[in-house]
Amino acid sequence: MDEPIKMKNNGQISIMLNVQKREKTRKIEGRPAAAKSLPSQHAILREIEEEMNALVGMQDVKKTLKEVYAWIYINKKREAAGLKTSPQALHMMFKGNPGTGKTTVARLIGKLFQKMGVLPKGHLIEAERADLVGEYIGHTAQKTRDLVKKAAGGILFIDEAYSLGRGGEKDFGKEAIDTLVKHMEDKQHTFILILAGYSKEMDYFLSLNPGLQSRFPLVFEFPDYSVNELMEIAGRMLKEKQYELSREAGSKLKDHLIYVKARNKPSFSNGRYIRNIIEKAVRSQAMRLLTEPHINRNDLMMLHSNDFKLTENT
Structure with missing residues (x-):
């Protein structure tokens, strides 16, 4: 019998900024309130960072995107200060x-x-x-x-x-x-x-x-995703669809990805490859459960190792 496995899932860190409270504090202390554009612009950055953090890997992409944001933001500040842009x-x-x-x-x-x-x-x-x-x-x-x-x-x-x-x-x-x-x-x-x-x-x-x-x-x-990143993508896809991998299924999938990555084929489609594997496994699970007389919630969520018909061209 396959045992459940917990898939790693990095949670997003939500940062809340109460602009009104800060402005009220400044007024009480006799300090001028900050320009409204400053917190709103940085709120945009935090929102984008949260969405980027929801994506697996892509560290260089995330860094470059933040640099683009910084350049646009500072250019707007220079323009407001009457400086050349x-x-x-x-x-x-x-x-x-x-x-x-x-x-x-x-x-x-x-x-x-x-x-x-x-x-x-x-x-x-x-x-x-x-x-x-x-x-x-x-x-x-x-x-x-x-x-x-x-x-x-x-x-x-x-x-x-x-x-x-x-x-x-x-x-x-x-x-x-x-x-x-x-x-x-x-x-x-x-x-x-x-x-x-x-x-x-x-x-x-x-x-x-x-x-x-x-x-x-x-x-x-x-860059292409690593095996661990592909497993994280699989975990996120499964969670979204309300499925779980058994321990044996998780090991089988990871071993398969190690093998496929070692082949280094240019046709490997990374995240799409994972999506196709999961969709095939879900269909296979449905066929397996079709003949079961009694099906509970756990049965409906669990993907077993034999649900994964893995080949090099999956």
């Missing part, structure tokens, strides 16, 4: 394998920039090659312009962006690149472009257009 394009490049959280972080950045007043909407428009490249001359430029228009006030997120440069000089993908470059310059303060994809492919893609490299001052590296 250095405008900087905020177009970004996300490098990493599938399932490493690139789209999730893009949504979070949109939310942060909207709250800070950098973007009026902060919404995310996701696109791929088929959404930009047309079938005849001029069609691609129009499709690309339409996407930029939809992304106005928010973020245009293009996944597997390197695919735009795969067809050679006569491919319409080059027309999409040229159109994007023009809009990045002409409308750099009305939308943010994020290009995402595999690290090596993205490096090659940048070499196709000399103007691309300098237009992406912010580069985020999304």
Whole structure:
């Protein structure tokens, strides 16, 4: 009989700041109340940090995102003090394998920039090659312009962006690149472009257009998850779905991940891989319980080792 196992789950630390109380104290002591923008801006930072802490790993990404916040915040303070500010394009490049959280972080950045007043909407428009490249001359430029228009006030997120440069000089993908470059310059303060994809492919893609490299001052590296991080992701997914792993099932899953990670296949999809495994195990559990005459709450929640039909291509 499989025994229950407790999955590790890092809790979020909630920090509450009572602004009204602090301002009231200052008034009583005869001190001027702090500017309202200061606590509200830092409240934004705490909110974003809490959401980032809910994500597994990505320490360098979290650090870079906080640096971006600090730069925007201090620039606003310099402007308010009548000092010169250095405008900087905020177009970004996300490098990493599938399932490493690139789209999730893009949504979070949109939310942060909207709250800070950098973007009026902060919404995310996701696109791929088929959404930009047309079938005849001029069609691609129009499709690309339409996407930029939809992304106005928010973020245009293009996944597997390197695919735009795969067809050679006569491919319409080059027309999409040229159109994007023009809009990045002409409308750099009305939308943010994020290009995402595999690290090596993205490096090659940048070499196709000399103007691309300098237009992406912010580069985020999304490393693959470690085995322990993948197990933590599994634990969070299971908790959200109200399932538990038996001790034997947890050991079986971890051993499988150690094996798969050692194979170092480029097609490994990290978080997506874990999600697929869990969804298959849930279906397998359902089939197992289908023939059981009596089913209690624990039966419905527990995933056993034989529910995990693990293969290298899971």
